[in-house]
Amino acid sequence: MAEEGTTVRKKIQATDRMNRIMADYFYGLNEAATSGKKKIAWCTSVGPAELLRAMGFDVYFPENHAALLGATRLSTDMIPEANAIGYSPDICSYLTSDIGAYLKGVTPLAKAYQGINSIPRPDVLVFNTNQCRDVQDWLAWYARELKVPCIGITSPKSINDVTNPLIDDVARQMEALIPTLAAISGARLDMDRLQETVALSRECTELWRQVLETATASPAPLTFFDGTIHMGPAVVLRGTQEAIDYYKLLLAELEQRVTEGVAAVEGESLRIYWEGMPVWGRLRQHSELFAGLRTNVLASTYCSSWIFPSFDAKEPIRSMAKAYLELFIVRSDAYKETYLREMLQKFRIDGIIYHDAKTCPCNSNSRYGLPKRLEAATGIPSLVISGDLNDLRCVSDEQTRTNVEAFIEQLEEGK
Amino acid sequence: MSKQLFVGLDIGASRTKVAVLDRVGALIGHAVRKSGVDFTATASACLDDSLAMAGATRADIVRAVSTGYGRANVSFVTEESRTEIGCLAKGGYHFFPEAISIIDIGGQDNKIVKLDSGGRRSSFKMNRKCAAGTGAFLEEMAGRLDLPLEQMNDLARQSGDMVKLGSYCTVFSATEVLESIRHGRKISDIVKGIFHSVVKRVLEMDSLTERVVMTGGVAANNPYIVEMAAEMIGRPVVTPEFPQLAGAIGAALYAMDGKG
Numbered sequence: 209m210a211e212e213g214t215t216v217r218k219k220i221q222a223t224d225r226m227n228r229i230m231a232d233y234f235y236g237l238n239e240a241a242t243s244g245k246k247k248i249a250w251c252t253s254v255g256p257a258e259l260l261r262a263m264g265f266d267v268y269f270p271e272n273h274a275a276l277l278g279a280t281r282l283s284t285d286m287i288p289e290a291n292a293i294g295y296s297p298d299i300c301s302y303l304t305s306d307i308g309a310y311l312k313g314v315t316p317l318a319k320a321y322q323g324i325n326s327i328p329r330p331d332v333l334v335f336n337t338n339q340c341r342d343v344q345d346w347l348a349w350y351a352r353e354l355k356v357p358c359i360g361i362t363s364p365k366s367i368n369d370v371t372n373p374l375i376d377d378v379a380r381q382m383e384a385l386i387p388t389l390a391a392i393s394g395a396r397l398d399m400d401r402l403q404e405t406v407a408l409s410r411e412c413t414e415l416w417r418q419v420l421e422t423a424t425a426s427p428a429p430l431t432f433f434d435g436t437i438h439m440g441p442a443v444v445l446r447g448t449q450e451a452i453d454y455y456k457l458l459l460a461e462l463e464q465r466v467t468e469g470v471a472a473v474e475g476e477s478l479r480i481y482w483e484g485m486p487v488w489g490r491l492r493q494h495s496e497l498f499a500g501l502r503t504n505v506l507a508s509t510y511c512s513s514w515i516f517p518s519f520d521a522k523e524p525i526r527s528m529a530k531a532y533l534e535l536f537i538v539r540s541d542a543y544k545e546t547y548l549r550e551m552l553q554k555f556r557i558d559g560i561i562y563h564d565a566k567t568c569p570c571n572s573n574s575r576y577g578l579p580k581r582l583e584a585a586t587g588i589p590s591l592v593i594s595g596d597l598n599d600l601r602c603v604s605d606e607q608t609r610t611n612v613e614a615f616i617e618q619l620e621e622g623k
Numbered sequence: 624m625s626k627q628l629f630v631g632l633d634i635g636a637s638r639t640k641v642a643v644l645d646r647v648g649a650l651i652g653h654a655v656r657k658s659g660v661d662f663t664a665t666a667s668a669c670l671d672d673s674l675a676m677a678g679a680t681r682a683d684i685v686r687a688v689s690t691g692y693g694r695a696n697v698s699f700v701t702e703e704s705r706t707e708i709g710c711l712a713k714g715g716y717h718f719f720p721e722a723i724s725i726i727d728i729g730g731q732d733n734k735i736v737k738l739d740s741g742g743r744r745s746s747f748k749m750n751r752k753c754a755a756g757t758g759a760f761l762e763e764m765a766g767r768l769d770l771p772l773e774q775m776n777d778l779a780r781q782s783g784d785m786v787k788l789g790s791y792c793t794v795f796s797a798t799e800v801l802e803s804i805r806h807g808r809k810i811s812d813i814v815k816g817i818f819h820s821v822v823k824r825v826l827e828m829d830s831l832t833e834r835v836v837m838t839g840g841v842a843a844n845n846p847y848i849v850e851m852a853a854e855m856i857g858r859p860v861v862t863p864e865f866p867q868l869a870g871a872i873g874a875a876l877y878a879m880d881g882k883g
Contacts, residue, residue, distance in 0.1 A: 589745075607749060610707065610749070614706040615747075617709045618709075
C-alpha cells in the first residue's frame with residue numbers, strides 16, 4: 209500500500225559542524241563588509257569563484273541567499289515586490305525573491321545569525337551565464353541599484369562536446385576580467401595563489417563526489433534532501449580548506465553508515481532519482497512524504513552539479529573554463545540523456561521524478577520530450593511534477609502528494 | 624447471516640461516490656453526493672445511501688478502501704486508502720481487461736492512466752494546476768452562461784455552428800465566451816465549443832493506446848463529450864455502465880483483494 213507512514217530520514221551528525229562553518233562564512237562576509245577590510249565579490253554559483261578568491265575577495269553567492277529565502281518560506285512574500293517593479297512572475301523566482309527581499313530590507317541571515325543585519329554590500333558583481341540569462345539580469349539590477357561594476361562571462365549553451373575552441377572562448381573571457389578585478393581589489397593576480405585555490409576546489413569537489421556516491425550503496429546512507437543542505441560548503445566555500453575538512457568529516461560518517469548497513473530512510477524499498485531543482489519551501493514535507501513511503505530519493509542532477517572533475521591546478525584558468533562548460537545545465541539534450549542514463553544505472557534507480565519548475569526553464573528538463581525518450585530507452589518509469597524552486601504560488605501540495613503516491617504504487621506494482 | 628460486503632469510497636473534490644460490492648464482486652449498492660465542506664459527513668451519508676440500496680448495514684462490511692482527495696477523512700469506516708489513479712486503473716481494467724488508456728475527467732483534475740494487457744499501470748498523467756479541461760471549468764462556464772449544468776449536454780447536441788475557444792486558460796476562455804455572447808452567437812454553439820475545449824485540453828496531456836475508456840462525472844453526465852472525444856480521436860471511446868463510479872468500484876475491488 210503506497211500510503212505515507214511515519215518513517216523519517218535519519219539525521220546526519222556532521223550537520224552541526226556544517227552549521228558552524230556556514231556561520232563562520234557569513235560572519236566573515238559581514239565583518240568584511242562592515243569593516244571594509246576586505247573587498248567583496250558577488251558571484252553566480254557556477255561563476256569563477258576561484259579567481260575571485262585568489263585575488264583576495266570574499267565571495268558571496270546571491271543564489272545561496274535566494275535558496276535560504278526559499279527554504280525559510282520567506283520568498284513567496286518577497287516575489288511580489290520584484291513583480292511590482294517590472295520583474296515578471298514568470299522569470300527566475302530566485303531573482304525575484306532576492307530582489308524583493310532587498311527592496312523590503314529582509315534577509316534570513318539576520319534571523320539565523322545574531323549581529324548580521326543585511327546582506328554584504330558588494331564591490332563587484334561577477335556572473336557566468338552558463339546557467340541562464342537570468343543570473344546576469346539579476347546582478348545587473350544590483351549594479352544599477354548599488355552603482356557597482358558588473359562583469360562576467362557569456363557562456364556558450366547547449367554544448368554537446370566541450371571542444372577546445374569553446375574552452376578558449378571562456379578562458380579568454382575569464383582572463384579579460386582580471387584587470388577590472390585587480391583595479392577593484394588593489395592587488396594583482398598571484399598565479400601561485402590561483403593554482404592553490406583551484407587545487408583546493410578540486411579536492412573539495414572530489415570529496416563531494418564521494419559523498420554523493422555513497423548513495424550507490426543499498427540501503428543508501430543519505431537522501432537528496434540531505435544533499436541539498438550539505439552542498440552548502442561545496443557552493444560557497446569551494447577553494448577553501450574549511451570545505452575540504454568538512455567533507456572529510458561527512459564522508460567518514462556516511463562511509464560508516466554504509467559499513468554498518470544504516471539506511472537514511474528506514475526500510476528503503478524504492479530508489480528514486482530527482483531531476484531538477486528542489487522545492488526549497490517544501491524540503492521537509494517532501495522528505496517526510498518519501499520517507500513515509502519507504503522510498504529514498506537518493507541521487508540528483510542538482511546536487512551533482514557541484515562536481516567539477518576538470519579542475520587542474522597546473523592549468524588553472526583553462527581548467528576552470530572547461531569545468532564550467534562541462535556543467536549539466538549548459539549541455540545539449542543528447543548529452544543530458546546520456547548522463548542521466550549513466551546516473552540511473554550507477555545508483556540502481558527504480559523511478560525518476562522530474563520537477564518542472566515554473567520559473568526555471570533551464571533546470572526543467574521535462575519540456576522537450578526527454579522523459580519519454582529516457583523511459584523508452586531504459587524502461588525506468590518517470591513522473592513529472594509541477595512546482596517551483598521558490599514561488600510557492602506555483603506549488604500544489606495535494607497534486608504533488610497524489611502524483612507521488614500514485615507513482616510509488618505504480619513502481620511497487622511493477623516490482 | 625452477514626452479507627460480506629466490500630466497499631469503495633471515492634471522496635472527490637466535487638462529488639463523493641460510494642460503491643458496494645457483494646462477495647462475488649457484483650455492484651449491489653451505490654450513491655453519489657456533492658462532497659461539500661464536510662467530507663466525513665458526506666461520505667457517511669453516501670455510505671448509508673448505498674448500503675440501503677444494497678439492503679445492508681455497516682455491520683455487513685468486511686473491508687472498505689477509500690480514495691480521492693478526502694481519502695484520509697473516512698477513518699470511521701476504513702484506515703486503508705489508495706490513490707484515485709490506482710483505483711481508476713483497478714476499476715477500468717475490471718470492466719475492460721485489456722491494454723487501455725483511461726481518460727478520467729473529474730471535478731478538480733483530469734487523468735490519463737495507461738494500462739498494459741495485464742492491468743499494470745505503465746504511466747499516468749494528471750493535468751497541471753489549472754482548471755482547463757476539468758469539471759470545474761464546465762461549472763465556471765455554466766455560471767457565465769447562467770445555465771444549469773445538466774442542460775449543457777442537450778444544448779451542445781443542438782449546435783450547428785460550434786464556437787471555437789482557443790485559449791487553455793479558464794479566465795481567457797471566459798473572455799472568449801463573453802465575446803461570443805456579445806456577437807450574438809447561439810448558446811448551443813458556445814456550449815459545444817466549451818465541450819470541445821475540454822476534450823482538447825485532455826487529449827493534449829498524453830498519447831493514447833488503441834482502446835480508450837472514459838470515466839468520471841463529466842463523462843457520466845455529458846455523454847455527448849464521449850461522442851466528441853471519439854470523433855476527435857478517430858476511434859471508439861467506451862465507458863463502463865457507471866463512469867462516475869469507476870474509482871469507487873476500483874477501491875472496492877482493492878478491498879476484495881484485501882489491499883488498501
